[in-house]
Amino acid sequence: MPWSRQQMAERLAREFQDGWIVNLGVGMPTLIADVPLGEREVIFHSENGVIGYGPVTPPGQEDLHLVNAGGQNVTLLPGAAIVHHADSFALIRGGRMDVTVMGAYEAAANGDFANWKVKGAKGGGIGGAMDLAASAKRVFLMMEHRTRDGSPRLLQRCTLPITARGVVTLVATDLGLFAPTGEGFAVRDLAPGATLDEARAATACPVSD
Amino acid sequence: MPWSRQQMAERLAREFQDGWIVNLGVGMPTLIADVPLGEREVIFHSENGVIGYGPVTPPGQEDLHLVNAGGQNVTLLPGAAIVHHADSFALIRGGRMDVTVMGAYEAAANGDFANWKVKGAKGGGIGGAMDLAASAKRVFLMMEHRTRDGSPRLLQRCTLPITARGVVTLVATDLGLFAPTGEGFAVRDLAPGATLDEARAATACPVSD
């Protein structure tokens, strides 16, 4: 049973420590804002200057002035604050993000990753990814372990233009949780029923236990 | 009859055009905020982030949270706004000041001036003067024409460390209003009873009519 996106979100959220400032990117990572954290308290930051947001707004109660990085209408928690884009990225580049969680096309053994440009495309979508990747204390990725045609996305080196050099801390995929080691990836956790061999077969570089 | 400081302030204020953003420095220039401007409307900016202030507060009515660049308690006019120091100097360096009016020790024919460090001193007082001098559209100075011992303050070249190079537009002194020309100063106006010869005698470089 591979992890669902919800399970990947929950597994990464287990890594969050009490008091962290957590930036969530577009797409899959937005699921994390809804994961219960128990006694731990984190503050979610969105690149568009929203500090301290909560779950996505129930249908019919949307505030159309308020979106997260993915453009979803969200709620604000007590103690929230709004800043403009330059101040928001000042917080990012200033090292205030304990972690950023992003989607990615590829992750590499050397900690590089790629998430802004697909093969053969003219143009791409960077958004805040390069700022976040360069300056957050930790970079967590959430991604499918293989492409739709079954090719590995965890590689020795990225084949797509990278987002940042050597910054990846953890990668959550449908098969488990992995950390780049320089030479390959170390398994931190496996999805129920997934095996080390299965992870090795799905990965284009060494996978260690 | 040399001009009083009040008259120097009034003379410089006559130069203000409708709609100008006017920055007033510490000391003599603060007098200008109280000069009536008739039909003309200007907005006074203070380096500490106050945009749209008015006259000094009457005694007993001071708001101790609100000062101008000279530390005087002032009033706010309708439409005023407060910004922090980085935004205040963004407005200054960004070229939004139509004029800055400052005190000075020396002004030179080449448009240099000096107002931050006295001879032999260790240390000085720059405040916002270098930022304002470098980036305001016009720099007006208000100063005594001579030192207490009678030496000229309008010189061929500054002898004190300068505040900025080649930026002075107009100099109001007790003897009149002068503009640096490169070679000397051109008289724009004379105090009642002051003569061109008197201005020449009091100035250490050519004074033209």
Next chain:
Amino acid sequence: MARRSKVVADFDAAVADIPDGATIAIGGFAQPGVPFNLVAALGRQGAKRLTCIANTTGGAHKPRMPDIGMLVENGQVAKVVCSFTAGTRASDVLPFTPYYERGEVDAEIVPQGTLAERLRAAGAGIPAFYTPTAVGTELAEGRETRVINGREYLLEYALPVDVALLRAHQADEAGNLRFRRSQRNFNPLMAMAAKLVLVEVEQPILPAGAIDPDDVHTPGILVHRLVQVPPPPDGIWPMKREAR
């Protein structure tokens, strides 16, 4: 300072004098803070060879709202400067995309934080600065970097703007602006960067002095023209996005 009002009659009047070749910055992130009505007016006005700066070229979502893509389709745009020049999904084809692929419109892709900082720098008289963002990527190829305190940084230049099109929640006649929630985004920075600042305002425009000076987000001295957004259907307002 309150005698003159900055309110103008309508959106068409606000944009009437934008010349061909101008550099236009358009506020907003997703829908909040996008000046839909001023963008639509610029489309009607027809200025050509524009350079358009915004977070995205738009058009990835439904309903379609006025965006740079619309100006591109209208033949008005020479170049865009955006943090997205393609959609966030590989399958997205933006209205802008075919024009870009055919080489009819040029594009400069800029990381979002760098875009914000370059706009601020233009408004702050800072001609250039160093940033860690994009070091080691394709965007830094052939460009100047510098090691400071042991870390490599990329040199970035200010991004000055001729005309900013903004959307605010409240304004007073002196031009002081307040934004609501994530509507703030790029708007205050584009106000700093631009020579001419046009703002569509959601609430009735207040007399000068009605906004407490401590509560102003963008000071009025940066703002030139204000237009109140009429209720729909005459005015264009944010709409709930369709799920996809």
Next chain:
Amino acid sequence: MARRSKVVADFDAAVADIPDGATIAIGGFAQPGVPFNLVAALGRQGAKRLTCIANTTGGAHKPRMPDIGMLVENGQVAKVVCSFTAGTRASDVLPFTPYYERGEVDAEIVPQGTLAERLRAAGAGIPAFYTPTAVGTELAEGRETRVINGREYLLEYALPVDVALLRAHQADEAGNLRFRRSQRNFNPLMAMAAKLVLVEVEQPILPAGAIDPDDVHTPGILVHRLVQVPPPPDGIWPMKREAR
């Protein structure tokens, strides 16, 4: 995010762990926004070899208020970084002056706008930037300049801070701050620049959520400890300056 309060018992508790050799930024311009009580507490605490950053070293006016000069007199300061290292009048002798003239304290004089921008840069992850300020002056001698678009600019570096001492008008328990009138000045920038941010607050500290998110001047994630200023004589408040 509202469960933990950042309120600490008193000023002495707030400053207790400031180590010798720390770089301290002190908010304020003239009296508004100066953290008089935290500065006094730092004097009692006694940390040595401090580098102190503020607009001035203080002491040019009466009544005398807690300032860097007091810490200098107390033997706690190795260096100051200020836009004034002398008074605004040639006749002023600041408390700091004799120590500086004897070489017992070092000083770096920085134009006020450059000081503000260097603090912001430190908080914004910008290690260096170019500015037109001070080009051609004694301050630029021997330093790196660069011509950009035909104008000469001076390279300036970020000014990072260990501990910021600030004064705000309002705060909530999450650390969100509001400043009143010209109290704002350097305070938000020092909050950005510092690793540890201590704030004395004039009004009773509010529950998290009591400040509208649109009205926050400094977001709480930058703030670590809050102390409410008691009424005089226990707390130190701005006083009317004597004429001179």
